[in-house]
Amino acid sequence: MNNVTYISPEMQALNHKTKIIDDLLGGTYSMRKAGREHLFQMPLEDEKAYKNRLNRSTLYPALSETLSQMCGRVFFDPINTVDVDEKIQQEFLPDVDLLGNNLDVFASQWFYAALAYGVSFVLVDYSHIQQAITLADEKALGARPYLIHIKPQAVLGIKYERINGQTRLTQFRYKEFIILDDGEFATKQVEQINVYEIGRVRKFRQGVDGGEHLLIEDIAMKINGKPLDFVPVIPFVTKNTGHHYFAEPPLMELAYLNIKHWQSQSDQDNILNTARVPLLARTGVSDDSAVKIGGSIIDLPKDGNLFYVEHSGASIQAGQESLKELESQMRVAGAKLLDKTVLAMTDSQAKDEQSKEISLLRLYANRFEDALDLTLEYVGKWLGIENVGKVEISGNIDSDYDPNASMDTVIKLNAAGIVSKQTAFNESKRRGLISDNVEWEDEQARLDGDGIDDGFSSNENSTNSEEDENA
Structure with missing residues (x-):
């Protein structure tokens, strides 16, 4: 397959799940916009009634609140930097992405995305300047490494190989949208696909009116005149599927429960709306004669009867109990990240040798330390620094639930x-x-x-x- 827009089957499968996560994280607005994807239309429900029910439905934000709380635990305290090079401390960490975000802010966004989607990526790029000839020229003109956060929804494909006994990333394709001028005042978005390989990066930009993607840049990636011998992309995986760099959302079951709650809450609100308005019924009428109601006088046919039919309320109570049970299940599903158990850890992840029982959230935080350490190592390679130091995440992870x-x-x-x-x-x-x-x-x-x-x-x-x- 030579089409640069090709999406690998692994990424297609992950994107199906991340779409569900994104709808929930988008709140009530996104869930209403998704319509029948998450809220089914009843067999006898006409379009107008369904739209009215959909526009009355509201989302219980269980998934988004759980993600925020878990990330708040991990980043309860600032990230500790241990023996980090002074140049990196002063010139890089205060603004790691050239957008004004320091390491703590950027890291929290990276971790949040990986916890939500199962994996998230960071590209350590270098701001090349055309008129620079040597590395000294680039530094004099302000060139420096910076980080780009790439969510899995933007990734089209990943290739990796066994090189010298290690699994190495060999190709990374992702898409982004470039803002270009469109006349004197307007702007337009154009899709661009970037292909990073060992020592090389190619950029393909979509043609006019959504045409074919054309190669616009083919750059050799070098450090001190030598080709870069790695792809400068760091994947942070939370829940691994068994394949390198591919994952699935660790809170997917909570997401399904959250959608079920959205549907049940919609049904509950609908029945409440119906039950609150009693139906006026009449008996003893054999023709189509109208009943006259005016002021306090009601005109009924001979032997006729007029009364209200009201809902018993039993199903309303059952629905309310069902919602409470769902909310309890969602709390348990979210809290499983804090349950301590025996988990497989690498030597660098085993922070406490006296106890191998840790929570999933602590395991993810330990893995994230390794991802940040590798990020600093790549930054050091661009800057020509060997001993870059490391980071530590203490947080408030293993504390009690209450x-x-x-x-x-x-x-x-x-x-x-x-x-x-x-x-x-x-x-x-x-x-x-x-x-x-x-x-x-x-x-x-x-x-x-x-x-x-x-x-x-x-x-x-x-x-x-x-x-x-x-x-």
Whole structure:
């Protein structure tokens, strides 16, 4: 297949799942826009009734909230940089993507995407400048490495081979949209496909009116005059499918439950809308004569009867219980990332040799450290730096599920003299019970101030007592 737009079967399969994830992450608007993909039309439901029901439906954001909470745990504390080269610290980390995002911000977006979709990629590119001839010229003109975050939806295909006993990425194709001028004032989007290979990158841009993609650039990638001997793309995989660089969303089951809740909630809202309006019925009428209702007088035919038919409410209650059960199942599905179990880890991932039981979220965080370390290594290669250092992610990953309940235990440990007051303060702050803006030293100063006030009050009371005795 020589068509540069060809999408590999593996990426097609993943894209089917990422479409579901994207619809849920897009909220109510995206779910309504998806229409019948996630909300079925009843056999006897006409188009107008279905549209009305669809436009009344709202999404319970279980998946998006779970992803935000899990990422919040991983990046609860800033990423620690250990022995990172000073040049990288000062010139690269504050703005890693040339868009103003520092390492923490960029890393959190990368991790979020991989946790949502199963895999996400980062390209370590270098800003080449045409008039530069040597590396020194490029540096003088401000050329530097930078990171490009590539979600799996943009990836068309990946090739890899066994080279010197290691699995190496040999080709990486992805698409992006380039903004070009369209006349003096307007702009237009044009699809471009980039093909990165060892020592080479080619760029194909779509022709006029959606025509064939034409080669516009064929660049040799070199460092200090030598061809680059690797493809500078780092895949971060959370849930692996058994094939290199291919994955599936780790929270896919939660996504299916979330869609089921969307459908059930729509049914529940629909039946509530019906049940709230009782039906007016009449009996004893054998012809088509109309019933006259005016003011407080109702004109009925002889032997006729008029009454309201109302819903019993039993099915409404059953539907509400079903929704609560679904919400409970979704909480359990999301919390499985925090369940500790025995997981296979590499030596670099085994942070605690005394216990091999870790949660999936901790495993993903450990893998992400390796991905960030490799990213820094590639940045170092562009800059000619060998010892680039490494990163560490501490976060708030392995803490309890209910931080409020466990705080009582911390207070008891402090009262028993097992932990200090400052440790108790830090633990309450880590659980979000105290604002991040409050510092221990400031609180100590306030407490000391309160103690001085109490002392004055005590002295004043003592003085008054002595005067009473003398009297």
